[in-house]
Amino acid sequence: MSAPAKTLWDPLVRLFHWSIAFIFIANYFFNEAGDDWHQWLGYVAVGWLVVRFVWGFLGKGAARWADFFPTPSRLASHIGALRQGKPFHRMGHSPLGALVMILMMICMLLLGVTGYMMEEIDYFWGVDWVETLHGWIADGLLALVLLHVTAALVESYRLKENLPLSMVTGKRRPLE
Numbered sequence: 001m002s003a004p005a006k007t008l009w010d011p012l013v014r015l016f017h018w019s020i021a022f023i024f025i026a027n028y029f030f031n032e033a034g035d036d037w038h039q040w041l042g043y044v045a046v047g048w049l050v051v052r053f054v055w056g057f058l059g060k061g062a063a064r065w066a067d068f069f070p071t072p073s074r075l076a077s078h079i080g081a082l083r084q085g086k087p088f089h090r091m092g093h094s095p096l097g098a099l100v101m102i103l104m105m106i107c108m109l110l111l112g113v114t115g116y117m118m119e120e121i122d123y124f125w126g127v128d129w130v131e132t133l134h135g136w137i138a139d140g141l142l143a144l145v146l147l148h149v150t151a152a153l154v155e156s157y158r159l160k161e162n163l164p165l166s167m168v169t170g171k172r173r174p175l176e
Contacts, residue, residue: 005171046112062092
């Protein structure tokens with residue numbers, strides 16, 4: 001008999017996750033670059049990043065940076081388990097998952113900075129390299145998002161646990 005699910009992701013972490021996911025999808029696929037919605041959603045995303053950064057120090061459990069920051073030893077342990085085909089079950093982010101999450105957050109921040117440079121700083125208005133960089137970062141973020149979703153689905157299958165559902169409910173089955 002499996003252990004009952006326990007709370008893992010607090011409401012702020014879940015709201016951050018789904019808000020950022022919505023903003024990225026809306027701005028990458030549906031909003032024209034430079035239009036008002038694109039800009040305002042970009043500002044909201046950067047605001048969420050600031051909130052999440054602070055919450056990584058003030059929050060509890062899996063929300064804290066100290067809980068999941070991908071240190072070299074944590075990464076080595078996770079990679080070793082993957083190489084051996086062993087499950088790596090832990091509450092919260094896996095070390096590789098944390099690395100991808102941090103890279104996605106850095107990309108979102110850089111999108112905000114380059115977007116701001118293109119639209120709000122006269123010196124950079126119409127400068128091709130800023131727009132090109134913004135596009136490269138957006139495409140890189142899309143690749144990371146696809147990696148994140150694929151890894152969550154593959155690990156759900158390997159661990160026999162619905163990992164994406166835990167980001168909806170906030171609950172996850174503890175290690176038995």
